[in-house]
Amino acid sequence: MNNNIKTLFSAALVAIIGVTALPANALNVFACEPEWAVLAQELGGDKVKVTSATTALQDVHHVEARPSLIARARNADLLLCTGAELEIGWLPLLLSQSGNKQIQPGQPGYLEAAASVAKMEVPQLLDRSQGDVHPAGNPHIHLDPQNVAKVGEALTARFTQLDTANAEAYKMRAAAFQKKWHEATQKWEAQAAPLKGVAVVVYHKDLSYLLRWLGMRDLASLEPKPGVPPTTGHLSELLAKLQREPAKMILRSAYSDPKAAAWLSERARIPTVTLPYTVGGNEQAKDLFALFDDSIQRLLTALK
Amino acid sequence: MRLKSGVVASLFAAILGISLNAQAASDTELAEVRTQIRQLKEGYEAQIKALEQRLQGLEMAALKAEPVAAKTEPPSEQATARAGGEGAFNPAISIVLNGAYGNFSKYPYRYAISGFVPPHNGFSPGTRGLSLRESELAIAANVDPDFRGNLLLSFDSANAVSVEEAYFQSIGLGNGFSLKGGRFFSAIGYQNEIHSHAWDFVDAPLVYRAFLSGENYADDGLQLKWLAPTENLIELGGEIGRGKDRPGSNRNKNGSAAGTVFAHLGGDIGESQSYRVGLSMLRTSPHDASINDVNSAGADVTNAFTGKTTIAGADFVYKYAPNGNAAHTYFKLQGEYFRRRESGTLAYDTTSPGAANTASSYSTAQSGWYLQSVYQFMPQWRAGLRFDRLDRGTVNVGITNLANLQLVDYNPSRTSLMFDYNPSEFTRFRLQFAQDKSRQNITDNQIVLQYIFSLGAHGAHKF
Structure with missing residues (x-):
């Protein structure tokens, strides 16, 4: 037995030494969410190698510190996460297990996107009787294009700091992206004008920034409290509320459970709109531009 | 209007x-x-x-x-909104409230694992009626830029407070290394590092009861881990410690009396599946390790073991969630196998008045395993099934103690069925049925209804 274990250990060591020869030139970016992964790719181009810890079909609150994530965090030069406690269940564990000094909070290799923007819905009462609340405010910040622009600026600053040799290239890419992004934002705002003042019901408070940006009204959530799955009691109350104060549509993100929205949709006779929520949430949302294009199109279609 | x-x-x-x-x-x-x-x-x-x-x-x-x-509002203003003063550096505090109602068809105090030493060791599988189970207070914070500190106290139904874990952990040694020191749950096996409130069943696998300390094997020592710079997880590590708990004996000895080595390999298979497999080995040299037993008349006696104990294990855990989104449904399969070898001297009945105090050679090679699965079939609801088995293997006892130690030829087993309901991430209500055949010719039917509440700082989603 002992000898067997020793053989296995040495076999593993040999395997490792074989793999250690990694390309050292590209900046390894570990993004917690797909929106930041594509932003990093957009702004870093071929100078960076990006990996995303989660996909659009996963509920970021409920991710585990999987072995593959620990391994990827260990090799990262820059960790780009939303922060504001969105990843509270798994990111601290990744950081402590990674054995990677560069990506610890306070280091240049640690960047929290939410730190660059002002948060909505900062709880007045910090108590779990209010559900799974985030003390720093609503962390789902990326569906307001102005926030994406701000995070982009912070990210470019970090790229140039970490990889000074390519600083000029990052700045050029950033200027091009920000210009294109600004134009796109204006286009979206013009397209979305009819959405202003439209009342909607959401599943989770993960679309608040989008609704605020488009001037839409968030009447209620399918979740009785943030992070608590919809209950039949709450849905019945919602139905009664909608009869007094009608909403135009129910919005849910691709990763959320479709059942509750379908139930209410049928009874309240209003459509459910499934938004991609982030890049990869549906076939159309291939990048950040397409994510906004598609989301706005879906909202407009449902309004007709 | x-x-x-x-x-x-x-x-x-x-x-x-x-x-x-x-x-x-x-x-x-x-x-x-x-x-x-x-x-x-x-x-x-x-x-x-x-x-x-x-x-x-x-x-x-x-x-x-x-x-x-x-x-x-510039973002900098938000940061200044945080509370200042003395309380500003308070560590993160979290509390676990844990209690149960137990229904055991056989007297839990007489619980034993037939054919295995130590068969009793004051261990009980639960308490009849309502009782507090291990409730926990955890305090953690960064000490300075290089270290993090953790303290976990546990409170049991008998009002005993114990230091479950109290350790420092390096934050940034870099190059994949991390160092832990103090009292901590050893990295042997898979479930050993997981606190009881995060287990998928009410109680520990039988093999943990038979070979390790019963719940989690903790030691006072040092742990060094290294993570390879690879796409998949390859983690190697080792521990040294005083071997304070079973299978160790808390020796009066300079140096270390227990050592562990472990290796983990893990990764994803596509987006929906992930796994971790591990090998580990614990070696300790107990000296006069006290063992509770009963004699042929049913009276309590204390035996002592001196020698070497090696426990080697293999473990795996596999998880499946559609698209990797465990919020709705997921499936988890987990299994561990341990093999224990002991060799040394066993002294029988060392303490009672007029003690027999006979010593003889004693060597064993025994094993045990369990396999369990948990299925979350809809949000908030899970069901689980576990099968435990111990294999008595070979036991060689010197002639003087052959009759004294009632080491029957029996392979203990247990089957457990679990359902739990989790109204929120911080609440769990669990119902567990178990048919426990740890004792030869005795079937203990157990029903446990348990609550687990987590308060305070958000817990970690360990894989």
Whole structure:
């Protein structure tokens, strides 16, 4: 037995030494969410190698510190996460297990996107009787294009700091992206004008920034409290509320459970709109531009 | 809104009208009523208009408030909003409340694992009736830029407080290394590092009861881990410690009396599946390790073992969630196998008055395993099934103690079925049925209803 274990250990060591020869030139970016992964790719181009810890079909609150994530965090030069406690269940564990000094909070290799923007819905009462609340405010910040622009600026600053040799290239890419992004934002705002003042019901408070940006009204959530799955009691109350104060549509993100929205949709006779929520949430949302294009199109279609 | 006020006014009018018809109305009365109606109508209209204006104002404010706040508030201002003063550096505190109702068909205090030493060791699988289970207080914070500190105290139903874990952990040794020191759960096996409130079943696998300390094997020592710079997880590590708990003996000895080595390999298979496999080995040299037993008359005796114990294990855990989204449904399969080898001397009945105190050679090679699966079939609801088995293997006892130690030839087993309901991430209610055949010729049917509440700082989602 002992000898067997020793053989296995040495076999593993040999395997490792074989793999250690990694390309050292590209900046390894570990993004917690797909929106930041594509932003990093957009702004870093071929100078960076990006990996995303989660996909659009996963509920970021409920991710585990999987072995593959620990391994990827260990090799990262820059960790780009939303922060504001969105990843509270798994990111601290990744950081402590990674054995990677560069990506610890306070280091240049640690960047929290939410730190660059002002948060909505900062709880007045910090108590779990209010559900799974985030003390720093609503962390789902990326569906307001102005926030994406701000995070982009912070990210470019970090790229140039970490990889000074390519600083000029990052700045050029950033200027091009920000210009294109600004134009796109204006286009979206013009397209979305009819959405202003439209009342909607959401599943989770993960679309608040989008609704605020488009001037839409968030009447209620399918979740009785943030992070608590919809209950039949709450849905019945919602139905009664909608009869007094009608909403135009129910919005849910691709990763959320479709059942509750379908139930209410049928009874309240209003459509459910499934938004991609982030890049990869549906076939159309291939990048950040397409994510906004598609989301706005879906909202407009449902309004007709 | 206008329409509503009209309806209200005409309703009033109708009511008044009806009451008026009942009387013989004179002209003056009619005129009076007309003015009253007009006054009422005007009053209501004014009030409704005021309310409408207020509503409109509020709606506008709600629409404006957020963007305004967003534009005028620079992010730096949010940081300064944090509480200052002495309390600002308070560590993160979390509490676990844990309790159960137990129904055991056999007296839990007489619990034993037949054929294995130590068969008793004061271990009980639970308490009949309502009781507190291990409730926990955890405190953690960064010490400085290089270290993090953790303290976990546990409280049991007998009012005993124990230090479950108290360790420092390096934050940034770099190059994949991390160092832990103090008292901590050893990295042997898979479930050993997981606190009991995060287990998928109420109690520990039988093999942990038979070979390790019963719940989690903790030691006072040092742990060094290294993570390879690879795409998949390859983790190697080792521990040294004093071997304070079973299978160790808390020796009066300089140096270390226990050592562990472990290796983990893990990764994802596509987006929906992930796994971790591990090998580990614990070696300790107990000296006069006290073992509770009963003699042939059923009276308690204490034995002592001196020698070498090696426990080697293999473990795996596999998880499946559609698209990797465990919020709705997931499946988890987990199994561990341990093999224990002991060699040394066993002294029988060392403490009782007129003790027999006979020593003999003692060597064993025994093994045990369990396999369990948990399925979350809909959000908030999970079901689980576990099978435990121990294999008595070979036991060689010197002739002097052969009759004293009642090491029957028996392979203990247990089957457990679990359901739990999790109204929120911080609450769990669990019902567990188990058929425990740890004792030869005895079947203990166990029903446990358990609650687990987590308060305070958000817990970690360990894989």
